Amino acid sequence: MADARNIGQTSATEAELLDLAGNVLNGGALGFLMLPREADVVIREGRGSKLISVDGREYIDFLMGSGPMLVGHCHPRVIEAVEHQMRQGTTFYFLNEPAIRLAEQMIEAVPCAEEIRYVSTGSDATFLSLRAGRAFAGRSKILKFEGGWHGTNDYAMFGTVPQHASDYPHAESDSLGVPDVLGDEVLVAPFNDAEFAEQVIDQHAGELGAVIVEPLQRVLKPEPGFLQAVRDACTRHGIVLIFDEIVTGFRLAWGGAQEAYGVVPDLACYGKAMAGGYPLAVIAGRKEVMDAFGNVSRPPQSIAWASGTFNGNPIGSTAALAAMELLSAPGVYDQLHRIGSRLRSGIEEAGRRHGLPVQALGEDMVFGVRFMENSQPKTWVDLLENDKAMGSTFAVECVKRGILIVPNEKFYISIAHTDEDVDRTLEIIDEALKVVAAG
Numbered sequence: 001m002a003d004a005r006n007i008g009q010t011s012a013t014e015a016e017l018l019d020l021a022g023n024v025l026n027g028g029a030l031g032f033l034m035l036p037r038e039a040d041v042v043i044r045e046g047r048g049s050k051l052i053s054v055d056g057r058e059y060i061d062f063l064m065g066s067g068p069m070l071v072g073h074c075h076p077r078v079i080e081a082v083e084h085q086m087r088q089g090t091t092f093y094f095l096n097e098p099a100i101r102l103a104e105q106m107i108e109a110v111p112c113a114e115e116i117r118y119v120s121t122g123s124d125a126t127f128l129s130l131r132a133g134r135a136f137a138g139r140s141k142i143l144k145f146e147g148g149w150h151g152t153n154d155y156a157m158f159g160t161v162p163q164h165a166s167d168y169p170h171a172e173s174d175s176l177g178v179p180d181v182l183g184d185e186v187l188v189a190p191f192n193d194a195e196f197a198e199q200v201i202d203q204h205a206g207e208l209g210a211v212i213v214e215p216l217q218r219v220l221k222p223e224p225g226f227l228q229a230v231r232d233a234c235t236r237h238g239i240v241l242i243f244d245e246i247v248t249g250f251r252l253a254w255g256g257a258q259e260a261y262g263v264v265p266d267l268a269c270y271g272k273a274m275a276g277g278y279p280l281a282v283i284a285g286r287k288e289v290m291d292a293f294g295n296v297s298r299p300p301q302s303i304a305w306a307s308g309t310f311n312g313n314p315i316g317s318t319a320a321l322a323a324m325e326l327l328s329a330p331g332v333y334d335q336l337h338r339i340g341s342r343l344r345s346g347i348e349e350a351g352r353r354h355g356l357p358v359q360a361l362g363e364d365m366v367f368g369v370r371f372m373e374n375s376q377p378k379t380w381v382d383l384l385e386n387d388k389a390m391g392s393t394f395a396v397e398c399v400k401r402g403i404l405i406v407p408n409e410k411f412y413i414s415i416a417h418t419d420e421d422v423d424r425t426l427e428i429i430d431e432a433l434k435v436v437a438a439g
């Protein structure tokens with residue numbers, strides 16, 4: 001038998017693998033990430049802040065798995081913990097100590113968490129937390145904010161990436177295959193408009209079960225008072241407030257956006273960074289609301305069903321515990337701030353040097369480069385001003401020179417990124433912006 005280490009790894013070149021991917025993968029990609037052929041890559045391995053392609057090119061990675069790799073690729077502590085667990089078993093469906101310990105740890109870390117329920121992906125977490133909210137409140141509608149991304153479940157697809165302002169609180173679905181009738185169940189309001197959100201909540205209180213919000217909505221910071229106003233309106237009417245912390249959890253602060261922005265929801269969805277790079281997600285929240293999920297001792301019609309084969313699997317749980325150990329070390333969040341802030345100001349400065357309206361929007365740990373004059377956009381509609389063509393050219397020129405980013409998306413900073421990475425990145429960005437400026 002051939003060496004098992006060669007399973008799935010051959011001596012094929014990147015060009016050969018890209019051709020094959022085009023033939024065997026739906027859409028030629030793993031999802032929405034697809035670079036133009038001249039910049040496209042097939043990754044062989046990750047090390048800290050770097051990714052290495054099958055052709056041996058090294059990149060500074062600012063995608064970091066689209067967020068999960070907050071502790072960097074292949075951190076030895078995570079590998080050691082996971083290797084040990086792998087030799088004890090992969091998945092059991094039964095209770096296991098890593099899953100119980102992780103729940104204990106989450107409850108200590110996350111302000112709203114009195115109990116947690118495991119799921120496997122962020123989309124599961126948002127979909128099922130909405131179900132719990134509706135079950136708890138006994139009302140079926142939900143409110144979300146325009147431009148918020150809560151994964152690809154049917155409810156999440158309304159008012160997600162519209163090309164103009166929605167007819168609030170009505171919004172179209174941005175995906176084919178989503179039943180039109182759900183459009184009556186999903187209300188949509190502009191992010192950061194506290195007065196409008198309160199109005200919609202007050203007006204629809206009798207039919208609203210849950211409000212879901214990304215506290216840092218993609219690259220838009222919440223305006224002072226916005227999250228608190230939504231919190232207060234939900235409290236007034238017994239509506240369940242859900243923070244989608246899939247991006248912000250353990251990233252903006254140890255206690256996530258709840259800690260960073262000082263507003264505590266009823267439920268929070270966690271995924272990405274919490275699990276050290278493994279597919280595991282969590283719904284955390286107040287006992288009273290979490291009780292909607294119930295357990296098997298209750299009649300099936302009296303619970304909000306939430307079950308999944310891989311929920312609380314020991315490998316993901318172990319990786320999460322190892323990642324949290326690393327993130328709880330003193331100075332971690334200061335370092336993330338420092339590195340991200342150097343990068344953001346360096347990028348904006350480079351934009352000015354080249355006469356380009358470049359904004360590095362968001363928080364230091366996660367931000368997006370946008371080509372627009374408005375340096376303080378507040379809503380999704382404000383972000384439509386971004387010149388996407390410039391964003392694409394910029395990203396492609398960066399990738400060609402050794403920085404991995406996705407056009408018009410986000411930079412994720414990790415604890416593995418160094419000052420040398422920032423220096424090199426800023427040199428490359430300067431060259432990329434020169435190309436953008438030349439048109």
Ligand SMILES: Cc1ncc(COP(=O)(O)O)c(C=O)c1O
Nearest residue numbers: 121122123149150151244246247
């Ligand atoms: C804020 C937010 N919520 C939910 C999701 C969905 O998570 P997943 O891709 O794990 O289903 C994402 C994914 O990017 C996200 O950014």
